[in-house]
Amino acid sequence: MTQDFSWIHIIPILKGAWLTIQLCFFSLLFGGIIGVILGLAATSKNKLANVLSGLYIRLVRGVPLLVIIFLVYFALPMLNIGINFSKGFSAVLALSVYAGAYMGEIVRGGIQSVPKGQFEAAEALGMSYFQKFRHVIVPQALKYIIPPGIGFFIALIKDSSLVSIIGYIDLTKAGKVVSNLTFNPIASFLVVAAVYFVICFGLSKAAYYFERRFLQTNV
Template sequence: MFRPFDWQDLIPLLQGAWLTIQLCAVSGILGVFFGLILGIARTSPSRIARWVSTIYISCVRGIPVLVIIFFVFFGIPLLFPGLEPDKFSSAVIALTCFAAAYVAEIVRGSIEAVAKGQSEAADALGLNYWRKLTYVILPQAVKIMVPPGIGFLIGLVKDSSLVTVTGLLELTHAGNIVTNLTGDPIKTFLVVAAMYFVICYGISRLGRLYEKRTGVHVDPLKLPEPAGI
């Protein structure tokens, strides 16, 4: 027997929304950390670093995120018997791997967008590669990479709905459970959509705040496609 959708059904949906926020926050932070490393490696003078980062970025960007989620969730226990991460950890690993590749391209594009005269001036001052990167290139590149990074984070929130296939009780999965109890998918997923909108709108407001503080134009709802590898 189905029951009508009522206010008590908001509790599991809010819990799912909170888990979605936690999932995206953790995987987003880790994705930025590893993406920054990969992006710097992609533009480094080391041929090996460029080769390794290029292969990783090309492979991950060429694979659907759903396949990555399946591979991590089912593949890790098969490849490493005895190592069975929980659903949340598996989702974090999968989304981090996905995010790192795209953030790396944002970092690479931002570094290459810094005027070449800045690098030449640093060379003239006798700065080595790492000092030049730390004190001259990255501070300017950050202003360029934050706007598309905000846009990608919004995309990550929406892509996180795919981890519902693992059974993790995030927002979309909570919506499926409530639908099965109420038999009313329209009301349920209207609420789910509204919650996703609130999360994404909050992130976009952070982008607008960044725009006001720095004067850099931000269009967080439209993520430009990174340049080809």
């Protein structure tokens, strides 16, 4: 039984948008942790850490996100390692692996943007490796990491639409469900596109405000 598209159908689309935001938030959180580890490894003096971090970044960035989603959702459960691979878990895991590689490059670039004199000054003060990064390098690298990090978050929100292919009810999948109910794909996906635009535009404006208000004053 078909239904005429009306404002009531916007509710499931908004619920899908909320799930998309949650999905991307946790994916960026876990991906950010992976990225920090990779970024520190890539800039360390340990050659093995350099090689492994570079291998991870190049491998993940060289594989389409859709393939990563398929590998996580369809291939990993076949290993029988006792983990419940629900649609939500698979979506977060796949996006976290994907985000980790890109955040690793962002963190690496941010650390390498800090003048070498700061590293030498920290070492001259007798700071340990972790003290040097915690008190000297990371605070200065943040102004190079946060803006592209927010930019990547915006891109991740759009790329996350691919998880709809495994049945996760994100914004895109919610739009498809509404489209099937109403037989009105134009109205359904125009609303979906508008919601994506509002989310991404809002984040970009927030990033611009944050950069001007907090980062430039600390240069």
